[in-house]
Amino acid sequence: MANVSPREDLTTRRIRVFERRYGIDALYLAYHAAFPLTLTSDLLYCLRENFVPDVPWYAVADVLLSGLCQPAGYDLYEMEGKTRDALLRGLCEKFGEQRLKELADFMSQYINSRLQLEDNDRALVFGKEPDWTALAYLSSDKEEVINEIKQKLQKLIASTDAKERIRWAALVESYADLLSEKGFEPLLLKWSQQTFAGESIQDEEEEKIAAAMGVELQSLEFDVATISLDNEPTEELQPFEFETVTVDARGGEINRERKQAFYFVEFLGEAAGKPSALLIEMVAIPGGTFEMGSPPDEPERYDDESPQHTVTVEPFFLAKYPVTQEQWKFVAQLPQVNRELDPDPSNFKGAKRPVENVSWYDAVEFCSRLSQFTGRPYSLPSEAEWEYACRAETTTPFHFGKTITSELANYNAKSTYNAGAKGQYRRETTEVGSFVVANIFGLCDMHGNVWEWCLDDWHRNYEGASTDGSPWFDNNNNLFQKRGASLLRGGSWDDNPKVCCSASRIISSRDVRNYAFGFRVVFAAERITK
Numbered sequence: 094m095a096n097v098s099p100r101e102d103l104t105t106r107r108i109r110v111f112e113r114r115y116g117i118d119a120l121y122l123a124y125h126a127a128f129p130l131t132l133t134s135d136l137l138y139c140l141r142e143n144f145v146p147d148v149p150w151y152a153v154a155d156v157l158l159s160g161l162c163q164p165a166g167y168d169l170y171e172m173e174g175k176t177r178d179a180l181l182r183g184l185c186e187k188f189g190e191q192r193l194k195e196l197a198d199f200m201s202q203y204i205n206s207r208l209q210l211e212d213n214d215r216a217l218v219f220g221k222e223p224d225w226t227a228l229a230y231l232s233s234d235k236e237e238v239i240n241e242i243k244q245k246l247q248k249l250i251a252s253t254d255a256k257e258r259i260r261w262a263a264l265v266e267s268y269a270d271l272l273s274e275k276g277f278e279p280l281l282l283k284w285s286q287q288t289f290a291g292e293s294i295q296d297e298e299e300e301k302i303a304a305a306m307g308v309e310l311q312s313l314e315f316d317v318a319t320i321s322l323d324n325e326p327t328e329e330l331q332p333f334e335f336e337t338v339t340v341d342a343r344g345g346e347i348n349r350e351r352k353q354a355f356y357f358v359e360f361l362g363e364a365a366g367k368p369s370a371l372l373i374e375m376v377a378i379p380g381g382t383f384e385m386g387s388p389p390d391e392p393e394r395y396d397d398e399s400p401q402h403t404v405t406v407e408p409f410f411l412a413k414y415p416v417t418q419e420q421w422k423f424v425a426q427l428p429q430v431n432r433e434l435d436p437d438p439s440n441f442k443g444a445k446r447p448v449e450n451v452s453w454y455d456a457v458e459f460c461s462r463l464s465q466f467t468g469r470p471y472s473l474p475s476e477a478e479w480e481y482a483c484r485a486e487t488t489t490p491f492h493f494g495k496t497i498t499s500e501l502a503n504y505n506a507k508s509t510y511n512a513g514a515k516g517q518y519r520r521e522t523t524e525v526g527s528f529v530v531a532n533i534f535g536l537c538d539m540h541g542n543v544w545e546w547c548l549d550d551w552h553r554n555y556e557g558a559s560t561d562g563s564p565w566f567d568n569n570n571n572l573f574q575k576r577g578a579s580l581l582r583g584g585s586w587d588d589n590p591k592v593c594c595s596a597s598r599i600i601s602s603r604d605v606r607n608y609a610f611g612f613r614v615v616f617a618a619e620r621i622t623k
Contacts, residue, residue, distance in 0.1 A: 096499045104175045106182070111159055115330075119152040121145050124187065126156050127180035127195045131169045138407075139383045143199060150408055151330055151355055151377050157387055158357060159331075206520070238300065290617055322401040328378060330355040335531040344498040344513040354535035357415065361423045365467050371423055375410040375616055376535045378380065381405070382490065383481050386555055387596035389492055392511055397554050398596045406562035409617035411474060413536055415447040415543055416612055421459065425590030430461040431573045442609040445524040447543045447611040453579045453603035457572050473548040474615040475564040479582045483539040483595045487530035490594045492532040497593060501528055503586045504541035510590035519548075522586050540593040545579035551578035553598045560568035585609035 112120045123138045124526060126132055137153050160171040161180075174182070184192055213569050339348040355377040362369025386401040387394040418439050425434040436537045438450045452460075452471075460471045474482070484492060490510070498504035499516030503523045506516030522542055529536045548564040559565050567577075578600050584593030587609050591597065601610070 096414060104179045107160060107176060108179060111161055114283040115152065115155040115159065116267075118148040119155045120143070120183075121187065122148050122152045123156050123161055124180050124184035125196065127177045127184065128193070129170060130201065132157070132162065139203060140196075140199075142195075142367065150379060153408070154377065154410070155330060156358070166498050176620045181304055192231050205208070208257070223516070225374075240486060244375075254602075265380075279415070280367050287517055318433075318531060330357050333535065334536050336529065337533050338493055338501060338530045340494040340496060341496065342512040347494075352531075352533055352535070353512060354533075356535070357465060359409070359427050359463075361420060361466075371419060373411040373416075373420060375614075376413050378406075378409050378411050378534055380408040381481070381486070383390050383484060383486075385477055385480055385558075385596075387486075387594070391594075391596070393591045394596070397598060399554055400556070402555055402558060402560065404477045404481070404558075404560050404562055405618070406478060409474075409535060409615055411478070411482050411534075411615050412613040413531075414538055414613065415461065415545060416614065417445055417525055418448045418532060419444040420449075421448040424459050424462050424466070427462040427466050429456060430465060432458050434458055434462075438606070441522045443522075443524060445526075447525055447538070449543050449591070449607045449611045451546075451610060451612070452606050453601075454573070455606070457548075459612075460614055471614045471616055472616070473612060475562060476547040477547045477559070477562040477565075478615060479545065479547050480595060481562065482536055483532070483583065485534040485536070487532075489596070490596070492595060496500055497540055500540040501530060502538070502593065503527070503585055504593050505587055505589050508589035508591075510594075513590065530576070539583055540595075541581070541584050542586055544585045544588075544599065544609050545582050545583045546610065547582055547610040548572075548582060550575075551580045571572065575603065581610060 096377050108123075111123065122137070122145055124142055125144050126137055128140075129136060134153060134157060134350050138150075140149055141150070141153060141508060157170050161176060162172055181193075196485065305530050309408070332355055334351060337350050337352055338346055340346050356374050357377075359373040359375055360367060360369045361371040361373065382403060382405045383564050385404045386400050387398040388401055389399075391398075420439070421434075421438075425436040432454060434455060438444065438455070440450055457475055460473060463471045487494075489495050493501055493556070496505070496509075496511040496513035498513060499518075503519055505518045507518045509515055525542070526537045550567045551567060552558065552565060578598055579602075582598055583588075583596060592599065601607075
């Protein structure tokens, strides 16, 4: 029987493997990520910008999706205690102990600023409950700030369910030894002592839940046995290469370039995260600002593409292709969340063809089952995320340029756009990725093949539209209770080229199924949709 090294050796090995796979820059970010007891992507992006701005933005995903962190909720991550302690000691060795004080000061400012936001904006950062906020480390010499934050948190905490409060109270006991030595403690450490602001946190309901969970709210010590192997599969970001094509107004190719982007693989097999032949490739889309909608001089534009407006989008991951029939079939056999799914709904059969004939509700159920299986929050993209990803830093009607051709996409090429030429009308879907070319983000089939559902409510124009890339809902963010119309983007195999433009959009009732309606999934850690 193989000998298992002491826990410290396993921790050292885990960090060494992380550095080898992701590089020293990602490790420096991980050092800082170890300071908060729990993490959100928003917090980690801010830590990067304030302390290690030279570290690439995608290192945020490297830290959150690696073996250093484990999902603890929607866009909520935790580190095992020994790993946190080792990273914090590395932080002190590299940046000095003063960095701990700087991080504590930053945390108090960060929490204060976020709590000033309006309810809707705060929910996008904290979620419906203050989650990790209550567990943030602050310096003991900041008593006045701590008291101020506690008062602001009380109203938020009052609505937190008992099970979650019990989880917090147990988690808070595992905070890193190094921070305890240096005089730092979690903001609500007293929760683990059954008090908050002088009042008991255990009511009768909580005591019953605690008993059922086998948890006592008192100080405790425990070890977590975790073995990390060098060949352990991880959701590491991998580079991939692809070709982009630019055409002129007549459809003639004027440029072809080799590009590189990054992605991670979501395996669809017997167990989440374990390698399998069936998978979804999730491409890293960098954040940025763009003009959403079409300009007034764009040929054949529609009024619902107006007014053109500036939108800032945070980084996210989008599937390289629309969901295929084999991917759909796998997820459809997973446990039901809210509604049943037909495992084989498509009219044009083929494992690698996009799934079609699915409603908005079907697509949302697919995302819910995928999220439950993987532990990561998947959803439909917002309309802004979709257009930003499709345009990929272009301002022309198509990411290919001023027109489109049937050699580049699957649409009804009996019709033309701009000065383009007629081409092949295939009258059916094609396998995803058939045209080989992509946009500069590395995404394929954004124009034509199948229309793609977006998450938003339908609006007849962009008057009053959000500018942060989040889904634009009129009311009721509970997706399965939503009624009324949504929208689709990208055009399809059966449509003329105009409606395949980057800015084109169509309205549809959420319960409609059509041979041209499909979707692709997004993992957007920066936004929360409940």
